[in-house]
Each structure stands twice: as C-alpha cells, then as structure tokens.
Amino acid sequence: MIRFFGTPKLETDRLILRKLELKDAQSVFNHWLSDDRVSNNRVNAAHHSVSQTMERVAKIVSQYENKEFCYWGIELKETGELIGEIDLYNFDKLTENGEVSYSLGYDWWNRGYGTEALRAVVEFGFRHMNIHKISAAHNTDNPASGRIMHKVGMRQEGIIRHMIRNSKGQYKDCAVCGILQEDYLKYNASPENDILKLEA
Template sequence: MIRYSGSPIIETSRLILRKLDQSDTLSVFNNWRSDERISRNRISPPHKTTGDTRIWLNHIFSQYDRKEFCYWGIELKSTGELIGEIDLDHFDTSTGNCEVSYSIGYQWWNQGYGTEALRAVVEFGFRYMNIHKISAKHNTDNPASGKVMRKAGMEQEGTVRHMILNYKNQYKDCAIYGLLQQDYQNDNNGEIYILKLNRFSE
C-alpha cells in the first residue's frame, strides 16, 4: 500500500527539493518554462509571459494540501537558484506503481543535477512511500534523458511509437523505463542519496 506524504523538503549533497511558491515565478519562467529547448521535450508549449507561469503555479499551489501530490522545485544549495522541477504522479492504488518526470534548465544540463534529483525522489518513493514500481519515459530524440534514468538505476523496458502528441502537433515515440522496489533494494548496496527529509515541511 502506498504511504502518501505530500511534498516534504528533501536535501541531497548539492540540492534542496522543496515546494514551489509564488516568489519562484520569475525563476520558473526564465530558467525552464519559457525555454523552447526544454519544452520541445514536453507536451505543453513554452510559457510566453510570466502570466502563463503564474497560472501554472496557481494550479500547482492548489494541490499542495493533498497528501497524494508530490511535486518539488529543484534548488541549488550553493546559490539558492531554482533550476528545475520533479514530481511523482499517475499513482495506481491497485498496483502500487507510479511515474516520475522532471525538467532541468538548459544552463544546468550535463552537471549531474537531474540524476541527483531523480535518485533522491526514487529513494523517497521506495523507502518512504512504499512504491512498488516507478516508471518514466522520454522522447526517443532526447537520449540524454535516458542516460539520467539509467544512472538512477532504471532500465529501458521498451519503446512506444507515437505515444505523445506535442504542442507542435508532432507525434513522438517514447522510450519507457522502469525500476522495481525489489531491484532497487537489491542493487542499491545501501547507498543513500537523501541527506535530510523534513516531514514537517507540509
């Protein structure tokens, strides 16, 4: 059974995963939500104005009081900059399975931040939420995201043709990845990525 606990603060060696708030509007807009290089790997279009970002953030804020809502901003410890987002969603209560997705601002690509955030959220899902399986997907023309998933211990399970239709009305094939809690426990060798978990950040 899934143990829902909302979006507590999660601290890793270089990152703080925390709830988004209204003061993040400009960072969210400037750092990834307005960037075509990020949006081309998403279904939704890039934000054209900060007003678009405020509307999107208000939707996020409205769900933070739900224990089933697991959505974090990714903040750099060293600078306090907000560089991306990551979430667990599509929970299936019958199987105990869910999905993870994430976005990192372009200027922070290839520095291991996506992998660090994903490893922490995977650990949180398995150790604290008792998730049975965590899945993820990426467009096949974005192989860098697959590298992040593999570094977090996920394995590619297949490819689905024309799985999504993006905002440019283009069909995209997606590579599907997954990781079972049992395999995570067997393969992780006791390595811990979460330095601190604040359960009272709700």
C-alpha cells in the same frame, strides 16, 4: 500499500527539493518554461508570458494540501537558484506503481543535477512511500534524459510509437523505463543518508 507524505523537503549534496511557492513564478518562467529547448521535450508549449507561468504555479501550490500530491522545485544549495522541477504522479492503488517526470533548465544540463534529483525522488518513493515500481518515459530523440534514468537503475522496457504530440504538432516516440522497488533495495542495501535527508 503506498504511504503518502505529500511533498516533504528532500536534500542532496548539491540540491534542495522543495515545494514551489507563488514567488517562484518568475524563476520558473525564466529558467525553463519559456525555453523552447526545454519545451521541445514536453507536451506543452513554451510559455510566452509570466502570467501563464503564474497560473501554472498557483495551480501546483493549491494542490499541496493533498497528501497524494508530490511536486518539487529543484533548488541549487550554493546559489538558491531554482533550476527545475520533478514530480511523482499517476499512482495506481491496485499495483502500487507510480511515475516520475522532470524538467531542468537548459543552463544546468549535463552537470549531473537531473540524476541527483531523480535519485533522491526514487529513494524517497521506494524507501519512504513504499511504491512498488517507478516508471518514466523520454522522447527517443532525447537520449540524455534516458541516461539520467539509467544512472539511477531504470531500465528501458519498450518504445511506444507516437506516445505524445508536442506543441508543434509533431508526434514523438517515447522509450519507457522502469525500476522495481525490490531491485532498487537489492542494489542499495542501506539507506543513502548522505544523498537523502528527509524533513517533515
């Protein structure tokens, strides 16, 4: 059975994963939601005004009272900058499976932050929430995202043609990756306390 904790604060060597706040809207807009280079890998178009982002952040914040809602902002410990977002969602009560997705601001690509955040969330999902399987998908023309998934132990299970249609009307093929709890625990026998510090 999946154990739900809502969105607790998670901490890694370089990052703090925390709930988004209304005051984060400007950073969310500036750092990734207004950037076409980031939105090209998302279903929704880049935001053209902060008001769009404020509305989206407000919707996220309003759901934090729901214990089944798991949505983190990714903050740099060193500077306090908010550089991205990551969430666990689409929980299936019958299979006890879930999915993960993430976005990172372009200025912070290729620095290992995506891998660090995903590793923390996968660790949390398996070790604390007792999820059976975590899946993710990335556009086949975005192999860098696939490398992040592979670094945390996910394996490609197939390609779904025209899985999404982006804001420009382009259909995108997506590679679907996944990892089982039993496989994760087998290769990570002891809790990675140096990576994940869970706070209520």
